[in-house]
Amino acid sequence: MSPSSLRVATRLKSIQVSPILTLSQRARDLRAAGRDIIDLTVGEPDFDTPEEIKAAAKAAIDRGQTKYTALNGAPELLEAIAERMIDRGVNLADQSIIACAGAKQVISHALEATLEDGDEVILPTPYWTSYLDMVRLKGGEPVAAPGRNDPRTGWRLDARSIEAAITPRTRWLILNTPNNPTGVAATDEELAQVADVLRRHPRVWLMCDDIYEDLVYGRRARPLLVSHPDLAERALAVNGASKAYAMTGWRIGWGAGPSALIAAMSIVQSQTTSAPCSISQAAALAAITGPRASVDAMRSAFRSRRDLLVSLLNEVSGMSCPTPDGAFYAFPSVRGLIGARTMKGDMLASDIDISTYLLESAGVATVPGTVFGVSGYLRLSFAAKAETLVEACARIGAACVAVTAVTATQA
Incomplete structure (x- = not known):
């Protein structure tokens, strides 16, 4: 077949390759061309998968655990996930579990199993950029519900905004806490307000993307379904092994929800991947049931890096960065830089311009807030060594001083 x-x-006309992956590839291309690039775009732990998890995968290979597993996942893995979910408010007497090739596939299966053309999915902003096109890919319409920006603590869930976004076509509300890109974790009070909204709109289902729940650096809110168990009958809890266990490449995620929903998602899975990788399932089982020391060590390291990065960013001319509660992202405002001019005379009119300027002039790759639904911000991952973060901020600081100095001179 010729290309013509x-x-x-x-449906693909409104879909694009993930902007984060595109920016990360741009950083790799520049490196390949000989540029010295620091890439802070990707949400991937820089730690290796813990040894006990890798050992479990090797043992699974040695004993021949290389065949198809059950459609929803190996029984022993599902049992371990079930035990884990009890503390998160999931009553498995009337609910089920599915294991997939990553948490992203769990979300995809749920949307494909439930959305009709034109159905709406509410995304509180800022939102993980992939939600937008995942909804569109399934024929749905993403609807942004603007968050409330607190300069001290970052972007907060706004229950009134969420309720205002609900229409007769609304099918899902997706909550992601701690949030990607902001790192903000919802409080008990904020979750209670959202729960009240959902009670007033019983046709709206709730998807809880909890992929960063093990990476919270202070007091954590109680899981929403523990505090509000009446919502469990129309909620899907999504999680996975990628972030907390440094297992991004293993591609294992899981969802727990009402049996009818999981059954519908299983139909989709039966015609796509059939089941997740058997070796990865063995590794995930070891992760879930094994010692927590490696998770605790990674969380402690991320907390130190968070504190370092936030302090350094708040010293940069034109930037202001609240301290994130969890995940491994800082989300500084760069509005103080908008309108500045580079030494070439080019105006930085948006966060996209600023992100491009930092990549080209300072060799630091970041993600503009615009791709997350809010403008005037950058996302920087602190899943990188401390010395890398120090060097990145030194470059960013020098580049920002340069543009503000040029702008002052031109004024």
Whole structure:
């Protein structure tokens, strides 16, 4: 088939490759061309997968655990996930579990199993950029519900904004806490307000993306389904092994929810991947049931890096950064830089311009807030060594001083 005869599906016309992956690839291309680039775009722990988890995978290979597993995942893995979910408010007497090739696939299966063309999915902003196109890919319409920006603590859930976004076509509300890109963790009070909204709108289902729940650096809110168990009958809890166990490449995630929903998602899985990788499932089982020392050590390291990065960013001219509660992202405001001019005379009119300027002039790759639904911000991952963060901030600081100095001179 010649390229000219290829007819791409209409639904793909509004879909793009993940902007984060695109920016990360740009950083790799510049490195390959000989540039010294610090990449702070990707949400991936820089730690290796813990040894006991790798050993479990090797043992699974040695004993021949290389065949298809059950559709929803190996029984022993599902049992371990079930034990884990009890503390998170999931009553497995009337609910089920599915293991997939990553938490992203769990979300994808749920949307594909439930959305009709034109159904709406509410995304509190800032939102993880992939939600937007995942909804569109399934024929749905993403609807942004603007968060409330507190300069001291960052972007907060706004229950009134969420309720205002609900229409007769609303099918899901996706909550991600701690949040990507901001690192903000919802409080008990904020979750209670959202729960009240959902009680007033019983047709709206709740998807809890809890992928960063093990990476909280202070007091954590009680899991929403523990505090509000009446919502469990229309809620899907999503999680995975990628972030807390440094297992991004193993591709194991899971979802727990009402049996009818999981059954519908299982139909989708039966016609896609059939089941997740058997070796990865063995590794995930070891992660979930094994010692927590490696998770605790990584969380402690991330907390130290968070504190370092936030302090350094708050010293940069034109930037202001609240301290994130969890995950491994800082989300500083760069509005103080918008309108500044580079030494070439180019105006930095947006966060996209600023991100591009930092990459080209300072060799630091960041993600503009615009791709997360809010403008005037950058996302920087602190899943990198302390010395890398120090060097990145030194470069960023010098680049920002340069543009503000040029702008002052031109004024």
